[in-house]
Amino acid sequence: DQQVKQNSPSLSVQEGRISILNCDYTNSMFDYFLWYKKYPAEGPTFLISISSIKDKNEDGRFTVFLNKSAKHLSLHIVPSQPGDSAVYFCAADNSGNTPLVFGKGTRLSVIA
C-alpha cells in the first residue's frame, strides 16, 4: 500500500509557464512534507518543505501548498525554467518517528 502517491509520472511545461506537481498521502500521522529534486546519476536534493501547521510555504519560484483535509499537497514552480527539468519526489514524515516515505516521482520537462 502506497502511503505517498504521485499519480502523474510525467509533466511537460513550456518555459516561463507554471508547473504544478501533485502529491496525495493516506497516512494521517504524517505531519511534515518535503519535495526533493533529482537529476540523472545524482542523489535527490532537498527543495522545499512544509509543516502540517501551515498551508503554504514559499521559497523564490517554488511554493508548496498543503490541504490537510484532502491529504493533498502540490508544488508550484513559476516561472518554469529548462534547468527545472528533473524528477520531483514528494516525501512525508511522522514527527521523525519513521524514516521518510517517498512517492514514485514525477518527471518534469520544461521546454524552451
Next chain:
Amino acid sequence: GAGVSQTPSNKVTEKGKYVELRCDPISGHTALYWYRQSLGQGPEFLIYFQGTGAADDSGLPNDRFFAVRPEGSVSTLKIQRTERGDSAVYLCASSPGGGAVGYTFGSGTRLTVV
C-alpha cells in the same frame, strides 16, 4: 567530507555473488539511512542507523540483506546471493539527528546483477 559519499558508483555482479556497498556520511551526522530505488519507483526505505545501532531495519526485504555501522560513521550494506531483482540504485542519506530535516543523499550505487 562535504557531502555523502557512496562507493562504488556502479557495480556489476553475477547472480549468486556477494556484494558490499559503502556509504561515508557527512561528518558529525548521527543518523544514516539506506534506501533502494528501482526503475520507475521512488526511494524505498531499507534501514536506519542512529549512531552504531540499527534503529529500524523493517525495510530490509529478506535475510540476504544486512547493514552495519560499527563506529557510527561509515556504513556498509551487504547483499548475499544476489538476484537479478536486486538490481537498483542504492541510496544512502545522513542527517544530524533523527527526523526529516536535513537529509542529505549521496549519488547512489547502481547495482546490476546479471
